[in-house]
Every structure is written in C-alpha cells, then in structure tokens.
Amino acid sequence: MSKSSNVVLLIDDEPKIRRFLRAGFEMHGFSVLEAESATDGLKAAMFSAPDLVILDLALPDLHGKEVLERLRSWSNVPVIILSVVSSEEEKVRLLRAGADDYVVKPFGMAELLARSDAALRRYFKSETENPVVTAGPLSIDLVSRMVLLNDRPISLTRKEYRLLHILATHVGLVVTHDQLLKEIWTGNQRDNIQYLRILVRKLRQKIETDPNDPRLLVTESGVGYRLKTRLETSAEDEKALPDPS
Amino acid sequence: MVGVVSAVLFWLDQATAVDLVPIAYLLPVVIAATQWGIWPATVASIASVAAADFLFFPPIYSFELDNPHEVIDLLLFLVVALVSSNLASRLRQEAERLRRREQEMQHLYEFSRRLAACFSVADLISAIQNYLSYALGQQALFLAAKSDGHLELSDSGPLPPAVHQSVASMVANGDMTSCNIVDEATYHCWVLEAVRSQTAVLGVVAVNIGDGTHEALESRKHRVKDILEETSLTFQRLDLARAMEDARLHLQAQLLQDAFHGMLAHELYSPLAAIRGSASVLDSIPMIQSDDRTRSLVEAISDQAAHLGGFIHNILNATRVTAGGISPRLEWADPRDVVKAAITARGRRLTAHKLVVAFSENLPLINVDSGLVEEAFGQLLENAAKYSPSGSTISIDARAEHGSVVLSIADQGVGITPDERRHLGRRSFRSQRHQATIPGAGLGFWIASTFVKTNGGTIDISSPGRGKGTTACITLPGSCVEASELADLSDE
Numbered sequence: 001m002s003k004s005s006n007v008v009l010l011i012d013d014e015p016k017i018r019r020f021l022r023a024g025f026e027m028h029g030f031s032v033l034e035a036e037s038a039t040d041g042l043k044a045a046m047f048s049a050p051d052l053v054i055l056d057l058a059l060p061d062l063h064g065k066e067v068l069e070r071l072r073s074w075s076n077v078p079v080i081i082l083s084v085v086s087s088e089e090e091k092v093r094l095l096r097a098g099a100d101d102y103v104v105k106p107f108g109m110a111e112l113l114a115r116s117d118a119a120l121r122r123y124f125k126s127e128t129e130n131p132v133v134t135a136g137p138l139s140i141d142l143v144s145r146m147v148l149l150n151d152r153p154i155s156l157t158r159k160e161y162r163l164l165h166i167l168a169t170h171v172g173l174v175v176t177h178d179q180l181l182k183e184i185w186t187g188n189q190r191d192n193i194q195y196l197r198i199l200v201r202k203l204r205q206k207i208e209t210d211p212n213d214p215r216l217l218v219t220e221s222g223v224g225y226r227l228k229t230r231l232e233t234s235a236e237d238e239k240a241l242p243d244p245s
Numbered sequence: 246m247v248g249v250v251s252a253v254l255f256w257l258d259q260a261t262a263v264d265l266v267p268i269a270y271l272l273p274v275v276i277a278a279t280q281w282g283i284w285p286a287t288v289a290s291i292a293s294v295a296a297a298d299f300l301f302f303p304p305i306y307s308f309e310l311d312n313p314h315e316v317i318d319l320l321l322f323l324v325v326a327l328v329s330s331n332l333a334s335r336l337r338q339e340a341e342r343l344r345r346r347e348q349e350m351q352h353l354y355e356f357s358r359r360l361a362a363c364f365s366v367a368d369l370i371s372a373i374q375n376y377l378s379y380a381l382g383q384q385a386l387f388l389a390a391k392s393d394g395h396l397e398l399s400d401s402g403p404l405p406p407a408v409h410q411s412v413a414s415m416v417a418n419g420d421m422t423s424c425n426i427v428d429e430a431t432y433h434c435w436v437l438e439a440v441r442s443q444t445a446v447l448g449v450v451a452v453n454i455g456d457g458t459h460e461a462l463e464s465r466k467h468r469v470k471d472i473l474e475e476t477s478l479t480f481q482r483l484d485l486a487r488a489m490e491d492a493r494l495h496l497q498a499q500l501l502q503d504a505f506h507g508m509l510a511h512e513l514y515s516p517l518a519a520i521r522g523s524a525s526v527l528d529s530i531p532m533i534q535s536d537d538r539t540r541s542l543v544e545a546i547s548d549q550a551a552h553l554g555g556f557i558h559n560i561l562n563a564t565r566v567t568a569g570g571i572s573p574r575l576e577w578a579d580p581r582d583v584v585k586a587a588i589t590a591r592g593r594r595l596t597a598h599k600l601v602v603a604f605s606e607n608l609p610l611i612n613v614d615s616g617l618v619e620e621a622f623g624q625l626l627e628n629a630a631k632y633s634p635s636g637s638t639i640s641i642d643a644r645a646e647h648g649s650v651v652l653s654i655a656d657q658g659v660g661i662t663p664d665e666r667r668h669l670g671r672r673s674f675r676s677q678r679h680q681a682t683i684p685g686a687g688l689g690f691w692i693a694s695t696f697v698k699t700n701g702g703t704i705d706i707s708s709p710g711r712g713k714g715t716t717a718c719i720t721l722p723g724s725c726v727e728a729s730e731l732a733d734l735s736d737e
Contacts, residue, residue, distance in 0.1 A: 016519035024526040084514050088616055089574060105518035106554050108525035108547075177576075194577045194724065197610050201579065212581055212604050219582040221615040222574065 006120060009033045009050035011041030011067070012082065013060050017105075021054060024109035025116075038062035045071055051123070052116055055099075057083045057090075065097055072098040078119035080112065088222025092176055095223070101173050118172025118229060133168040136216050136231035138207055140168040149207055159184055160203045163196075167217065167227035176224040200225060246273035247292040251300055266297045267322045274326040278333030286330030294323050352380050353472075373440065377452055380472060381465065384453040387440070388412055408435045408451050415439075415449060425466070432456050436466050438473050513557050521550040551593045555627075562620060562692045573614035573699050577724065580608050580643045580650050583615050587623040588641070594627055597635040605644040609723035613700040618721065621693040621704070625654050625717045628689050632679070632715065633658025650723040655716040661708040669694075669706055697721075 008030045010021050015036070022032045033048055035041035038059045045053060053071065057064035068079060081094050081102040091102050100119040103112050131143040137150045145161060147154055156164065162184050167175055181190050189195055200219075204211040215231050250269050270293035278286035298308050302315045310316050356376040377385030386404055404412075405428040415424070415437065423438045436452045450473065454465040524546040533539045581604050588600065611618070629639050633656040640655045661669070665676045669690055694704050702721040708714065 014515055014519065016516070017522065020519060020523040020526050024522070024529075027526065027529065084518075105514060106521035106550065107518070109522055109529065110525060194610055194726065197577055197579045201581075212602065213585065219579070219586065221578070221582065221586050221619055222576065 005029060005031045006051040007031045007033060007048065008052045008054060008116070009035065009041065009044055009048065010054045011035045011038065011044075011059065012054070012056035013037065013058075014056070017056070017082075020109070021112075024113065028113050038064075038067045041067060042070060045075065045077065050077060052120055053077055053079045054112070054116075055079055055081055057081060057094075065094060068094065068097050068099055076123070078116075078123045080115050080119060082107075091220075091223050092178075095174065095176050096178075114172060114229065118170075122170060122173060133171050135168065135171055135227050135229055138216060140164060142168065147207075154206055156203070156206060159199055160206070163199055163203055164207075164227075167225060171227050172229045174220050174224050174226045178224075180224065246276065247289060247296050249273075250293075251296045255300060266301050267318065267325075270294075270297055270322065271326060271329060274330045275333050278330035279337045282337065283331060283334040286334055287327060290323060290326035290330055293326060294319050297322070349380065349472075352376065373450065377450060377469070377472065381452060381454070381468060383455060383465075386451045388449045388451065404451060405430065405435070408437070412437060412449055412451065423470070428453075434462050436469050438469060440473060440477065513553070517550055517554055517557065521547065521554065524550060548593060555591070555594065559624075559688050559692065562696075563688045573617055575612050575614055575700075577610045577612050578615040578618075580604075580611055580652060580721075583611075583613075583619050584622060584641060584643055584652060586615070587619045587626060590619070591623050591626055591630075595630050595639070598630050598633070599636070599638045600641060601638055602641045603643075607645070608643055609645055609648070609650055609726075611650050611721045611723055613702070613721055617696040618700055618702075618719070621696040622652055622654075622719060624689040624693040624696075625704075625719070629654050629656035629658065629715070629717070632656065645723060646720070648723055648725065650721050651718050652721070653716055653718040655714060657714045659715075660711050660713045661706060661715050662711050666706065666708070693719075 006029075008025050010018050010025075010032060012018050012021070013036050018034050018036070022034065025032050030052075033044055033050060035044045038061045041053075041055070041059075044050070055064055055067060059067065064081060064083075068081070071077070071079065078100045079098065081091075081099045082105055083090065083094075083102055084105050094102060100122070101115045103115060131141055133140045133142060139148045141147075142165065145165075147156060147161070147164065163180065166180060166183055177193055177196060181193065181196055184199070185192075185195060200217065201211070204214050204217055207216055208214045216228050218226050218228060220226055247270070250273055254265060254269055274286055274289045274293060277289040295308070298310065298319055299306060302319070303311050310319070356372065359372045359376075374385055374387045377383075377387075407428055408426050411424065411426050423436065426435045426437065427433070428435060433456055434454050436454055438450050438452070440448050440450055450469075452469050454462055454469065456462075524543055527533055528540075528543045528547065533543055584602070584604075588595065588602070626639070626641075633639065637657040639657075640653075642651075642653045642655070644651050644653075659679070662676075668676075690704075690706075697704050697719050700721060702719055705718045705720065707716050707718075
C-alpha cells in the first residue's frame with residue numbers, strides 16, 4: 001500500500017454489518033468512514049475522498065447501481081459491492097457499470113479484505129509501477145512477457161499469454177467474460193464464449209498443479225474469471241485474514 | 246249435490262227442466278270427479294240418471310220410461326257423465342301429482358341448500374336423515390361409512406336388530422344393492438339403500454316405510470329411490486364443489502407459503518451476514534487464535550452460520566421455483582467448473598466425507614445456466630453427504646455419453662427403496678424412515694430436479710436397494726463441437 005492508512009468508506013444501512021466491517025478494516029490498518037444511506041454516502045465520497053468504497057446494494061433511499069453510476073461520473077475510486085442475492089446478471093451489470101468487484105452476503109472478512117487489497121493495488125498501480133505480478137507460484141512480467149511457474153519459465157501461446165496478461169493486470173479481481181472475449185479475439189469469435197472456456201482449460205493445464213481443481217485461475221460462474229493472488233484452499237479463504245500490509 | 250240440482254230443476258217449469266236435465270246433471274258429476282275422484286263421480290252419474298228418470302221423464306215419480314228415445318237419452322247421458330268424470334278425475338290426479346312434485350322439489354331444493362352449507366360428514370348425515378324423515382313422513386336412519394369399512398349409526402334412533410344384521414351383512418359382503426327387510430316385532434317394512442357420491446359409498450340409509458298393501462309399500466319404496474337418486478346427484482355436485490374449494494385453499498396456502506419464504510429469507514440473511522462476518526473478524530484476532538477454546542467457539546459460530554445460510558439458501562431457491570421466477574440464462578460452461586463450484590460452495594458440509602472426483606478427458610462444454618446446475622449438483626451432493634455415514638466415500642464423476650454430459654454422484658449411504666423412488670421429486674417429500682434421524686425439509690431433490698429440467702436436462706436416481714448406496718446422475722446436452730477442435734480454433 002502506498003499510504004500508511006487507507007481510508008475506506010462503508011455505505012450500508014445495517015448497523016451490525018457496518019460494525020463488523022469497521023472492526024475488520026481497522027484491524028487491517030484502514031481508517032473507516034461510515035454512511036447509512038446513499039445520499040450520505042455520496043456526500044462522504046465527495047468531501048472525504050476515500051481510497052476505497054464498500055457499497056451495499058440494498059439501500060433505503062437509492063439502489064446501489066444508481067449510487068455507483070453517480071459516483072463513477074466524477075470518481076475512479078475502487079468500489080466493492082455487497083449484494084445479498086447472488087444473481088450473475090446483476091453482478092455483470094454492476095461490473096460493467098464500474099464496480100471493481102463484489103462479495104455476496106454472507107461473506108467472511110478475509111474474502112472482502114482480499115478483494116479490497118486487490119482493488120487498491122490496481123488503483124495505485126501507476127504509482128508503484130511494478131511490472132511483475134505474482135500469483136502464488138506464478139510470476140508474470142508484464143513488460144518482458146516472461147511467465148515463471150515455481151521460478152521456471154513456461155511457454156504459452158499468444159492467446160494464452162494474452163488471457164493471463166489481462167487477468168494479471170486485474171490480479172485478485174474478477175474479469176468478466178465480455179471483457180476477456182473483446183480483448184483476446186476479434187470479429188465473430190468475440191461472441192463465442194466456448195473459445196474462452198477451452199482457452200482457460202488449456203492455460204490451466206500449464207499453470208495449475210491439478211487442472212481439474214484450479215487454485216489460481218478460478219471460475220466465477222456466470223460472471224468471469226479471477227486470478228488469485230495466492231494459492232488458497234476455499235476453507236482457508238474463509239478463515240484467515242491476510243496480514244496487514 | 247244431485248238432490249240440490251234436482252230441487253232447482255224441479256222448481257223450474259217442466260218443459261225447461263227436461264231440456265236442461267242432461268247438462269245440469271253433469272255439474273255434480275264433474276264437481277265430484279275433480280273434488281273426490283272417480284268413484285264418487287261414478288256414483289254421482291248413476292244417481293243423476295236415476296233422479297232424472299224419477300223426477301223429470303214421464304211417467305214422473307217412477308223409474309219406468311214411456312218413450313224409448315228417452316231411454317237412449319239417459320243412456321247417452323250416463324256414458325257422457327262417466328267419461329267426463331273419468332277425465333275430470335284424471336285431471337285432478339294430475340294436478341295433485343304436480344302439486345306434490347312441486348312440494349318435493351321445494352323440499353329437495355331446501356335440502357340441497359342445506360347440503361351446500363354442510364362442512365362435515367356429521368352435517369351431511371343429519372341433513373339426509375331429516376330430509377328423508379320429513380319427505381316420507383317415516384323414520385329414516387343413516388349409517389355413515391367409515392374409512393375402516395365399518396358403518397356408524399348416527400344417534401337419532403334405534404334400529405331393529407333384523408335391520409342391523411342385514412346392514413352388517415351388506416357391508417361384510419361389500420354388496421351395496423338395495424334390499425327390504427320386515428321387522429318381525431312391528432311388521433314394518435324397512436328399505437336399505439346405499440348412498441353414493443361419484444367416488445365412494447357414503448353410507449347406507451335405512452328407511453321405515455311402514456306396513457300396508459304390497460302396492461303402497463312399492464310406491465313408497467319408489468319414492469325413497471327417487472329421493473336418493475336426487476341426493477346422489479347433489480352429492481356429485483358437492484364432490485366437484487369440494488374439490489374446487491380444496492384446490493382454492495391449496496393455492497392460497499401455496500401463495501402464503503411463498504410470501505413467507507421470501508420474507509423469511511430476506512429477514513434472515515441480514516443478521517446471518519452480520520454473524521458470519523463478525524465471527525470471521527473474531528477468528529483473525531491472534532488472542533482468539535492462540536486459545537483452543539475460544540478458537541473452537543468461533544469456529545462453531547462460523548459453522549452454524551454457514552449451515553443456517555445453506556438452509557436459507559435452499560428456501561430461497563424453493564421460492565424461486567414456486568414463484569415461477571426461473572428463466573435460465575444459458576451460456577456455454579465447462580462441466581468441471583460447475584462441479585468444482587458446487588463442491589466449494591458446500592465445502593463445510595462435505596468435510597466428514599471422502600470425496601473422489603474424476604473427470605474424463607475432453608469433456609464437451611454444456612450450454613446451461615451454470616448457477617442453476619451448480620445448485621442442483623450441490624443439492625444432490627448435500628443429500629449424498631446427509632444420507633451416508635461419516636467417513637464414507639462420495640464418488641463424483643463427469644463423463645461424456647452419446648453427445649451428453651453426465652455428472653454423477655455415488656454414495657455409500659442408506660440407498661433408496663422402490664417405494665421411496667416413486668415419491669422422489671415431490672415437494673416436501675421425506676421418507677418415513679429418515680424423518681426422525683436426519684434433519685431436512687424434503688426440498689433438496691425437488692429443487693435439484695426443477696433446476697435441471699429448466700436447463701433441458703434430466704436427473705436419474707438409482708440404488709441397488711436399502712442400505713446399498715445411491716447414485717444420482719444429471720444428464721445435460723453437450724456441445725456438438727469437439728473440445729479438441731475448439732481448442733485449435735480458439736487459439737488460432
């Protein structure tokens with residue numbers, strides 16, 4: 001993190017949710033601001049310039065998507081959505097509207113912190129300007145296009161590398177199918193998600209220990225793919241918080 | 246009356262009287278016929294002829310006749326009087342019959358109105374009994390059929406032992422044709438008739454039709470039959486009405502249930518999110534982590550919250566199904582991803598079992614709503630874990646079969662009996678033998694099969710029998726393009 005203390009703005013009408021979010025974020029070294037309505041949240045976002053916004057979708061005065069759109073009209077601050085119902089369509093819509101990622105309630109704090117860190121890392125990327133992305137045993141040099149797995153170089157086809165590159169620039173964050181298809185293929189092939197599925201299969205063969213049980217390049221059903229920052233089992237993912245940086 | 250007519254005619258002068266005689270004497274005949282029937286009318290006819298002969302035809306005050314054509318006149322009059330009395334009395338009978346019929350109809354109408362207000366068998370019984378007693382003016386008893394095949398006498402009067410015996414034999418033989426019994430103590434005749442609706446025999450009516458001539462008894466028996474026929478029509482209508490009412494109530498209950506589920510899920514999710522989130526924050530505190538007791542407590546909170554979350558999730562899914570709100574968003578998906586996601590989502594509930602996962606090479610893609618199939622697969626996985634002992638193996642397998650993709654889950658659990666298999670897929674079905682031992686709401690398989698169906702697939706459950714494990718297979722149409730072929734195309 002570039003700053004000693006990142007400011008996170010929590011926009012959620014449930015006091016109990018805000019309470020545990022505050023505890024979790026403060027323990028992780030964040031300064032916390034709270035807002036219990038969309039109006040308050042937008043005001044706080046404007047005047048306090050937070051580094052990260054956690055936005056609940058079900059607010060009493062305005063729908064989360066509307067808040068997101070207004071926020072995006074003047075700010076690039078990373079936004080992570082909290083949603084109750086896991087509707088893939090809605091997730092995709094929100095990601096398109098400019099959300100950086102989402103978590104579905106009920107969620108563990110570790111999951112949210114991992115997403116937050118990833119979103120912040122991407123937000124401050126230009127300042128750190130480190131061309132090497134690491135994801136568990138994998139390291140991707142975005143400049144030299146060198147991909148190392150357990151410190152050993154692996155060779156990827158042009159499209160495999162392209163896929164990995166896009167995921168690496170969003171490491172820890174979800175990337176939608178649409179985005180991947182548009183950036184990797186051209187013409188009619190852009191609409192064929194089957195190509196993407198098979199390409200992912202091929203890439204997994206090369207980077208995953210067990211391609212049938214992927215731990216690095218994971219699927220977000222109905223939404224897209226995510227390159228994890230580190231190797232985690234799903235159980236650990238729920239439990240342990242990453243160390244405060 | 247004949248006398249009155251005679252006196253009036255006698256008072257008129259002779260010539261006029263003789264002319265009026267045939268017409269005037271018809272009056273008492275017709276009146277007698279319409280008022281009292283054929284026999285009084287016949288008597289009146291003969292009396293009229295006698296009076297006319299005696300009083301008006303010469304020689305007067307004698308029954309002898311001088312003029313032969315007066316004999317013919319009188320004979321003709323007699324014929325006309327008899328014929329018209331016959332006609333008039335028939336008219337009277339007809340009118341009487343109509344009046345009675347109208348009364349019966351009125352009774353029946355009232356009866357069916359009473360039937361319509363009946364909400365229980367007891368109401369029905371008393372309505373039928375009252376009606377029969379009232380319409381026939383005789384004692385009528387209803388013996389209601391019970392579900393165990395016995396007949397129960399309603400408490401409105403004693404039944405002669407002979408009648409009781411023959412009712413018992415009717416039931417014993419299952420022979421519901423009507424019969425007559427004579428009660429030897431009173432010499433009253435009883436008629437036994439079965440009362441049925443479209444679907445079932447409701448009971449037996451025993452009617453005391455009294456004593457009397459064979460004809461009288463026959464006619465009363467016919468009336469009983471007629472009335473019961475009418476009532477059975479009413480019963481048929483009642484059956485239909487009851488079925489409609491049941492359906493309406495059922496629908497209302499369903500709607501209420503759905504609304505309840507929707508609200509429940511929403512109201513429970515928020516606190517649950519706070520519990521689970523708070524537990525996860527606690528879990529990261531070093532002080533709690535370092536103490537085994539506090540750590541296990543926090544773990545218990547997390548586990549239970551996850552369990553509750555899964556339960557609410559199921560209810561939400563069920564609500565989606567009944568609300569008709571599933572419109573699958575089809576997208577090409579990798580079956581491996583679907584299986585993996587389902588296993589990950591149910592991770593906590595599968596920890597007690599050994600999972601063996603096998604995918605065949607070059608699995609075709611499937612065009613499905615991966616969220617729904619994931620749910621369905623997860624539900625089947627959960628069932629496999631629930632109905633098999635801890636530590637046993639659950640084998641998960643994904644393979645291609647004739648252009649389809651088959652995802653199968655095989656457990657080493659309680660298995661399924663052929664009888665249970667028939668009920669599978671019904672909402673809220675749970676087998677008797679698990680109800681006390683394994684918690685659940687019977688929603689899992691129902692949700693799974695609905696979700697798979699909306700994706701154009703099928704679920705097949707097979708089991709070699711009780712205690713021998715169960716295999717659940719989801720079959721989904723696969724992509725017709727070979728995976729290897731796609732691989733080349735995708736990376737050009």
